Amino acid sequence: MHKFNESELNEILADGTKVEVYEFVESHRWYDLFELVFFDEESEEFFRAYHMSPSTELQEGQDEWDSDYDGMVELEIVEPYQETVTKYRRKTV
Numbered sequence: 001m002h003k004f005n006e007s008e009l010n011e012i013l014a015d016g017t018k019v020e021v022y023e024f025v026e027s028h029r030w031y032d033l034f035e036l037v038f039f040d041e042e043s044e045e046f047f048r049a050y051h052m053s054p055s056t057e058l059q060e061g062q063d064e065w066d067s068d069y070d071g072m073v074e075l076e077i078v079e080p081y082q083e084t085v086t087k088y089r090r091k092t093v
Contacts, residue, residue: 002047003072006065020046020080031055037078045066047075055081 012018013036021037031052039046052064065073 001074002043002077003074004047005048006067006071006073009036009051009065012036013051020038022051025050027055029055033079046078046080048078049073049075 013022018034018038018040020039021035023035025033025035027033031054034050034051034053036051037046050066052066067073
């Protein structure tokens with residue numbers, strides 16, 4: 001595990017250049033949960049965090065990250081891998 005400050009994560013998300021993945025995970029009453037994976041050039045590692053985006057404008061101002069009292073967020077170190085996926089489409093005659 002590695003810790004990043006909330007403001008660092010917000011900058012990474014706003015900039016978007018380091019973001020490898022930003023995918024919807026699930027919806028809750030007050031927020032939508034997104035998986036964020038980015039590459040950190042300093043450590044040369046990929047990190048995963050979960051970002052909570054408010055469901056409506058009424059929830060703006062809520063916590064966006066699961067952080068501790070110091071505003072630090074624990075992130076998992078992850079690595080990319082490839083996976084083969086079989087999909088199906090309508091057969092043309």
